[in-house]
Amino acid sequence: MSYSLFLLSSMLLANQQVPTTVQRPIHIVTESLPPYQVYTQGKIEGFSTEVVKEVFKRADIPYSLSINSWTRSYNLTLQRKGVCIYSIARLAFREPLFHWVGNITNTNMxxxxxxxxxxxxxxxxxxxxxxxxxxxxxxxxxxxxxxxxxxxxxxxxxxxxxxxxxxxxxxxxxxxxxxxxxxxxxxxxxxxxxxxxxxxxxxxMPDLPLNFYLACNKDTDKNVLSKLEQALIDLKRDGSYQKIFERWQQYLPNAEPSK
Incomplete structure (x- = not known):
């Protein structure tokens, strides 16, 4: 190869962009549980839904969201990488099964x-x-x-x-x-x-409080999990979480806001 052809080839390679990794959307699952998750006219709303959507927005993580029976949502999160679930109660026997992103709200049983x-x-x-x-x-x-x-x-x-x-x-x-x-x-x-x-x-049942969490499959990308955790912390720190809670408080008379 002549020097001129070698130089031209090198310049073309140098100008090529290295393809970037595209973040695959996280699939979020839940069940119908008003007023935490409310399914109406094809839309999933509710207090917990609003919190979770804001967390993913702040973390800049693409997602899809579906509402299923609790059994299906629970098992999908257990079995598939890149699946997250809410509102799931954090209990001792569930502790090793999921990655617990953060607390959304608390109530009683x-x-x-x-x-x-x-x-x-x-x-x-x-x-x-x-x-x-x-x-x-x-x-x-x-x-x-x-x-x-x-x-x-x-x-x-x-x-x-x-x-x-x-x-x-x-x-x-x-x-x-x-x-x-x-x-x-x-x-x-x-x-x-x-x-x-x-x-x-x-x-x-005083020994069984309901501590509702956002949790994910244990094998979900650690960078994604870290971003979600920080986004929820920031949401609470800057008062945005409290504003969401106040909008829904009339429907949550015995619930406690998350700290």
Whole structure:
């Protein structure tokens, strides 16, 4: 090769741009859980949704968002790299399963019954084990009650659909209890067209607070996870999180803002 051709070839190579790595969108999954996640007219909204969308916007990370049954969302996050989930309760037995990005909000957990049917009162989780509770497969209530001594097929009746819990409680004599929080129970009743005067609040579970988090599959890119963590910290630090909470506070009477 002549010197002139060599020089021309070198100049062309030098002017070529090295292709940049394109960030693949993170897939965010969740369930319908008003007022945290509200699915209306093809849109996913709600308090937690607004927080999560702002976190991804600040982190400058592209994403897609879908709402599914809790079981599907939970399992997708467990099994697939690059999938994140909210609002998921952070519990000791879930700790090693996910990367916990940060806390979104906190609430309580309560055992409810049907008025006019036993149990008429409860004082402990041990007393509750004499009765049958309906739970959503793989959600916090299912997993927590299993840890507390309940057993599938014995005193746990497992279903897939959140809206069916209250219907089961108020229509079937073999279902005695459900577990929910003081906030979502009212939305569930409204969606199921059930009068809350038919529901009894029996026992608050002090050892099982609901700490809702944004979490991701453990094998998700560490740079992405770091950006998400920092974005949530910044959101709380500059007061933006508090402003979102205040906009939704009328729908979150017993919730606590995240610190």
């Amino acid at each position: 309560v055992i409810f019954g049907a008025k006019g049917h036993p149990p008429y009162q409860l004082k402990s989780i041990e007393e509750a084990q004499q009765y049958t509770a309906a739970v959503i497969k793989d959600d916090i209530t299912h997993q927590a009650l299993l840890k507390s001594g309940f057993k599938d097929g014995e005193n746990l009746y497992v279903v897939e659909n959140t809206s069916s819990l209250l219907k089961l409680l108020t229509s079937r004599d073999d279902i005695d209890l459900i577990v929910a929080d003081d906030i979502t129970i009212h939305y569930r009743a409204r969606l199921a067209n059930i009068d809350m005067s038919k529901i009894s609040r029996l026992f608050e």
